[in-house]
Each structure stands twice: as structure tokens, then as C-alpha cells.
Amino acid sequence: MRQSVIVLLAIAAACGSDSSTNPSGGGNKSVDVFTLSTAFSPNFVQIAAGDTILFHIVPSNNGEGHDVTFDVKAGAPANIKVTLNGDIPRVFTTRGTFHYNCFVHPGMSGDVVVQ
Numbered sequence: 053m054r055q056s057v058i059v060l061l062a063i064a065a066a067c068g069s070d071s072s073t074n075p076s077g078g079g080n081k082s083v084d085v086f087t088l089s090t091a092f093s094p095n096f097v098q099i100a101a102g103d104t105i106l107f108h109i110v111p112s113n114n115g116e117g118h119d120v121t122f123d124v125k126a127g128a129p130a131n132i133k134v135t136l137n138g139d140i141p142r143v144f145t146t147r148g149t150f151h152y153n154c155f156v157h158p159g160m161s162g163d164v165v166v167q
């Protein structure tokens with residue numbers, strides 16, 4: 053019993069490390085998306101099912117927060133409400149193309165392709 057707990061902790065620790073430099077194709081990697089003042093960067097990300105996108109949200113030049121709202125709910129992770137500052141992960145488990153917008157800033161959008 054105790055041994056399995058230790059194994060799980062070890063796996064959790066490995067996943068918690070900065071895995072953004074992992075070679076692609078392994079699945080369960082984490083990709084960073086940053087907010088610029090009124091844009092997502094990068095605004096196009098290709099990942100594998102099971103991968104995570106970590107949204108790094110900082111205020112716009114005008115001090116406004118950003119939201120991440122998916123066009124299509126089916127298969128998409130939960131939206132991110134307007135946030136001023138935060139590093140918020142979202143796991144993509146379903147294959148497809150997921151377009152999202154920040155409705156605070158018209159034209160601020162991105163796409164995630166999950167393969």
C-alpha cells in the first residue's frame with residue numbers, strides 16, 4: 053500500500069517538473085501559452101490527446117484581464133473566466149480543433165489542434 057503511494061508521488065513530481073521542453077509525440081506534455089497585451093502567444097498550438105496547455109495570464113497594457121472561452125464546448129476543457137494574473141492549466145483529452153476567444157479583447161483568439 054505504502055509503496056504504491058510513493059510511486060504515485062514520484063509520478064506526480066515528474067509531471068510537475070517543467071516538461072515544456074519534452075520532445076513531442078510522447079503525450080501528456082505541457083505547452084505554454086502566454087497572453088500578450090491583446091493576443092495569445094503562440095495563438096496556434098498542436099498537441100496530442102492528453103496533453104496540457106498552461107495558460108499564463110497577465111494583464112493587458114490597459115490593466116484588463118483575459119478569458120479563454122471555447123467556441124465549441126463538446127470535447128473542450130472548461131473555459132477560463134476573466135483572470136488578471138494566473139497560470140491556469142487545461143487538459144485536452146479529445147481530438148479535434150478547438151478555437152477560443154478572449155471576449156475582453158475582440159480579435160484576441162487562438163486555436164488548439166489535438167491529434
Ligand SMILES: [Cu+2]
Nearest residue numbers: 118154157160
Ligand atoms: Cu484578452
